[in-house]
Amino acid sequence: METPQTPYGQDPGYGQDPHQLYGPDPAHPSYPAYGTYVDSPPPPPPQSRVDARKIWSGGLMTAIVAALTAVAGVLLVRGVLGVAVFAPERDGAMGDASTGLLAGGAAVAALVATLLLHLLCLGTPQPGRFFSWIVTLATLVMVLLPFTTSVPLVTKVGTAAVYLAVGLTIGTLLTPVARGALRGR
Secondary structure: OOOOOOOOOOOOOOOOOOOEOOOOOOOOOOOOOOOEOOOOOOOOOOOOEEOHHHHHHHHHHHHHHHHHHHHHHHHHHHHHOOOOOOOOHHHOOOOOHHHHHHHHHHHHHHHHHHHHHHHHHHHOOOHHHHHHHHHHHHHHHHHHHHHHOOOOHHHHHHHHHHHHHHHHHHHHHHHHHHHHHEEOO
């Protein structure tokens, strides 16, 4: 038995919408019309758009916080705990140029992470998940890096702690930025 193309009495041209398979229910005129033809194209999926301004403003603020985290970490490890990390003890709690380099490096790392986050948001499903993994593994590499040197163990631990604090700062501040920067999801 052959299936009719249109139901009886619903031929297009008699005041019926050619894209509607069935008209409105006469018993319930407020209900919407029933389905569409199979030939009708589906509606386009909602486009997710990335708000670059939100990503980069969040990244800039993260860079500032990461730099301050590095300085605070050096003050704690070197100044309070007396561990000669990043510079000899004779340079004092604030140390020499290595403290500034560490703070600058933390800020640059946060900006690089922001660029990575932006690229992931543009073309990756679940960018937050991939970003979290990448930041976690990069932080792990930085934490393990001091243990490959020949400095005393206490210096290795102090350096690793500062790197861990900076990595956690970047990861915890930028991960929610991805959710806030995606519109239409």
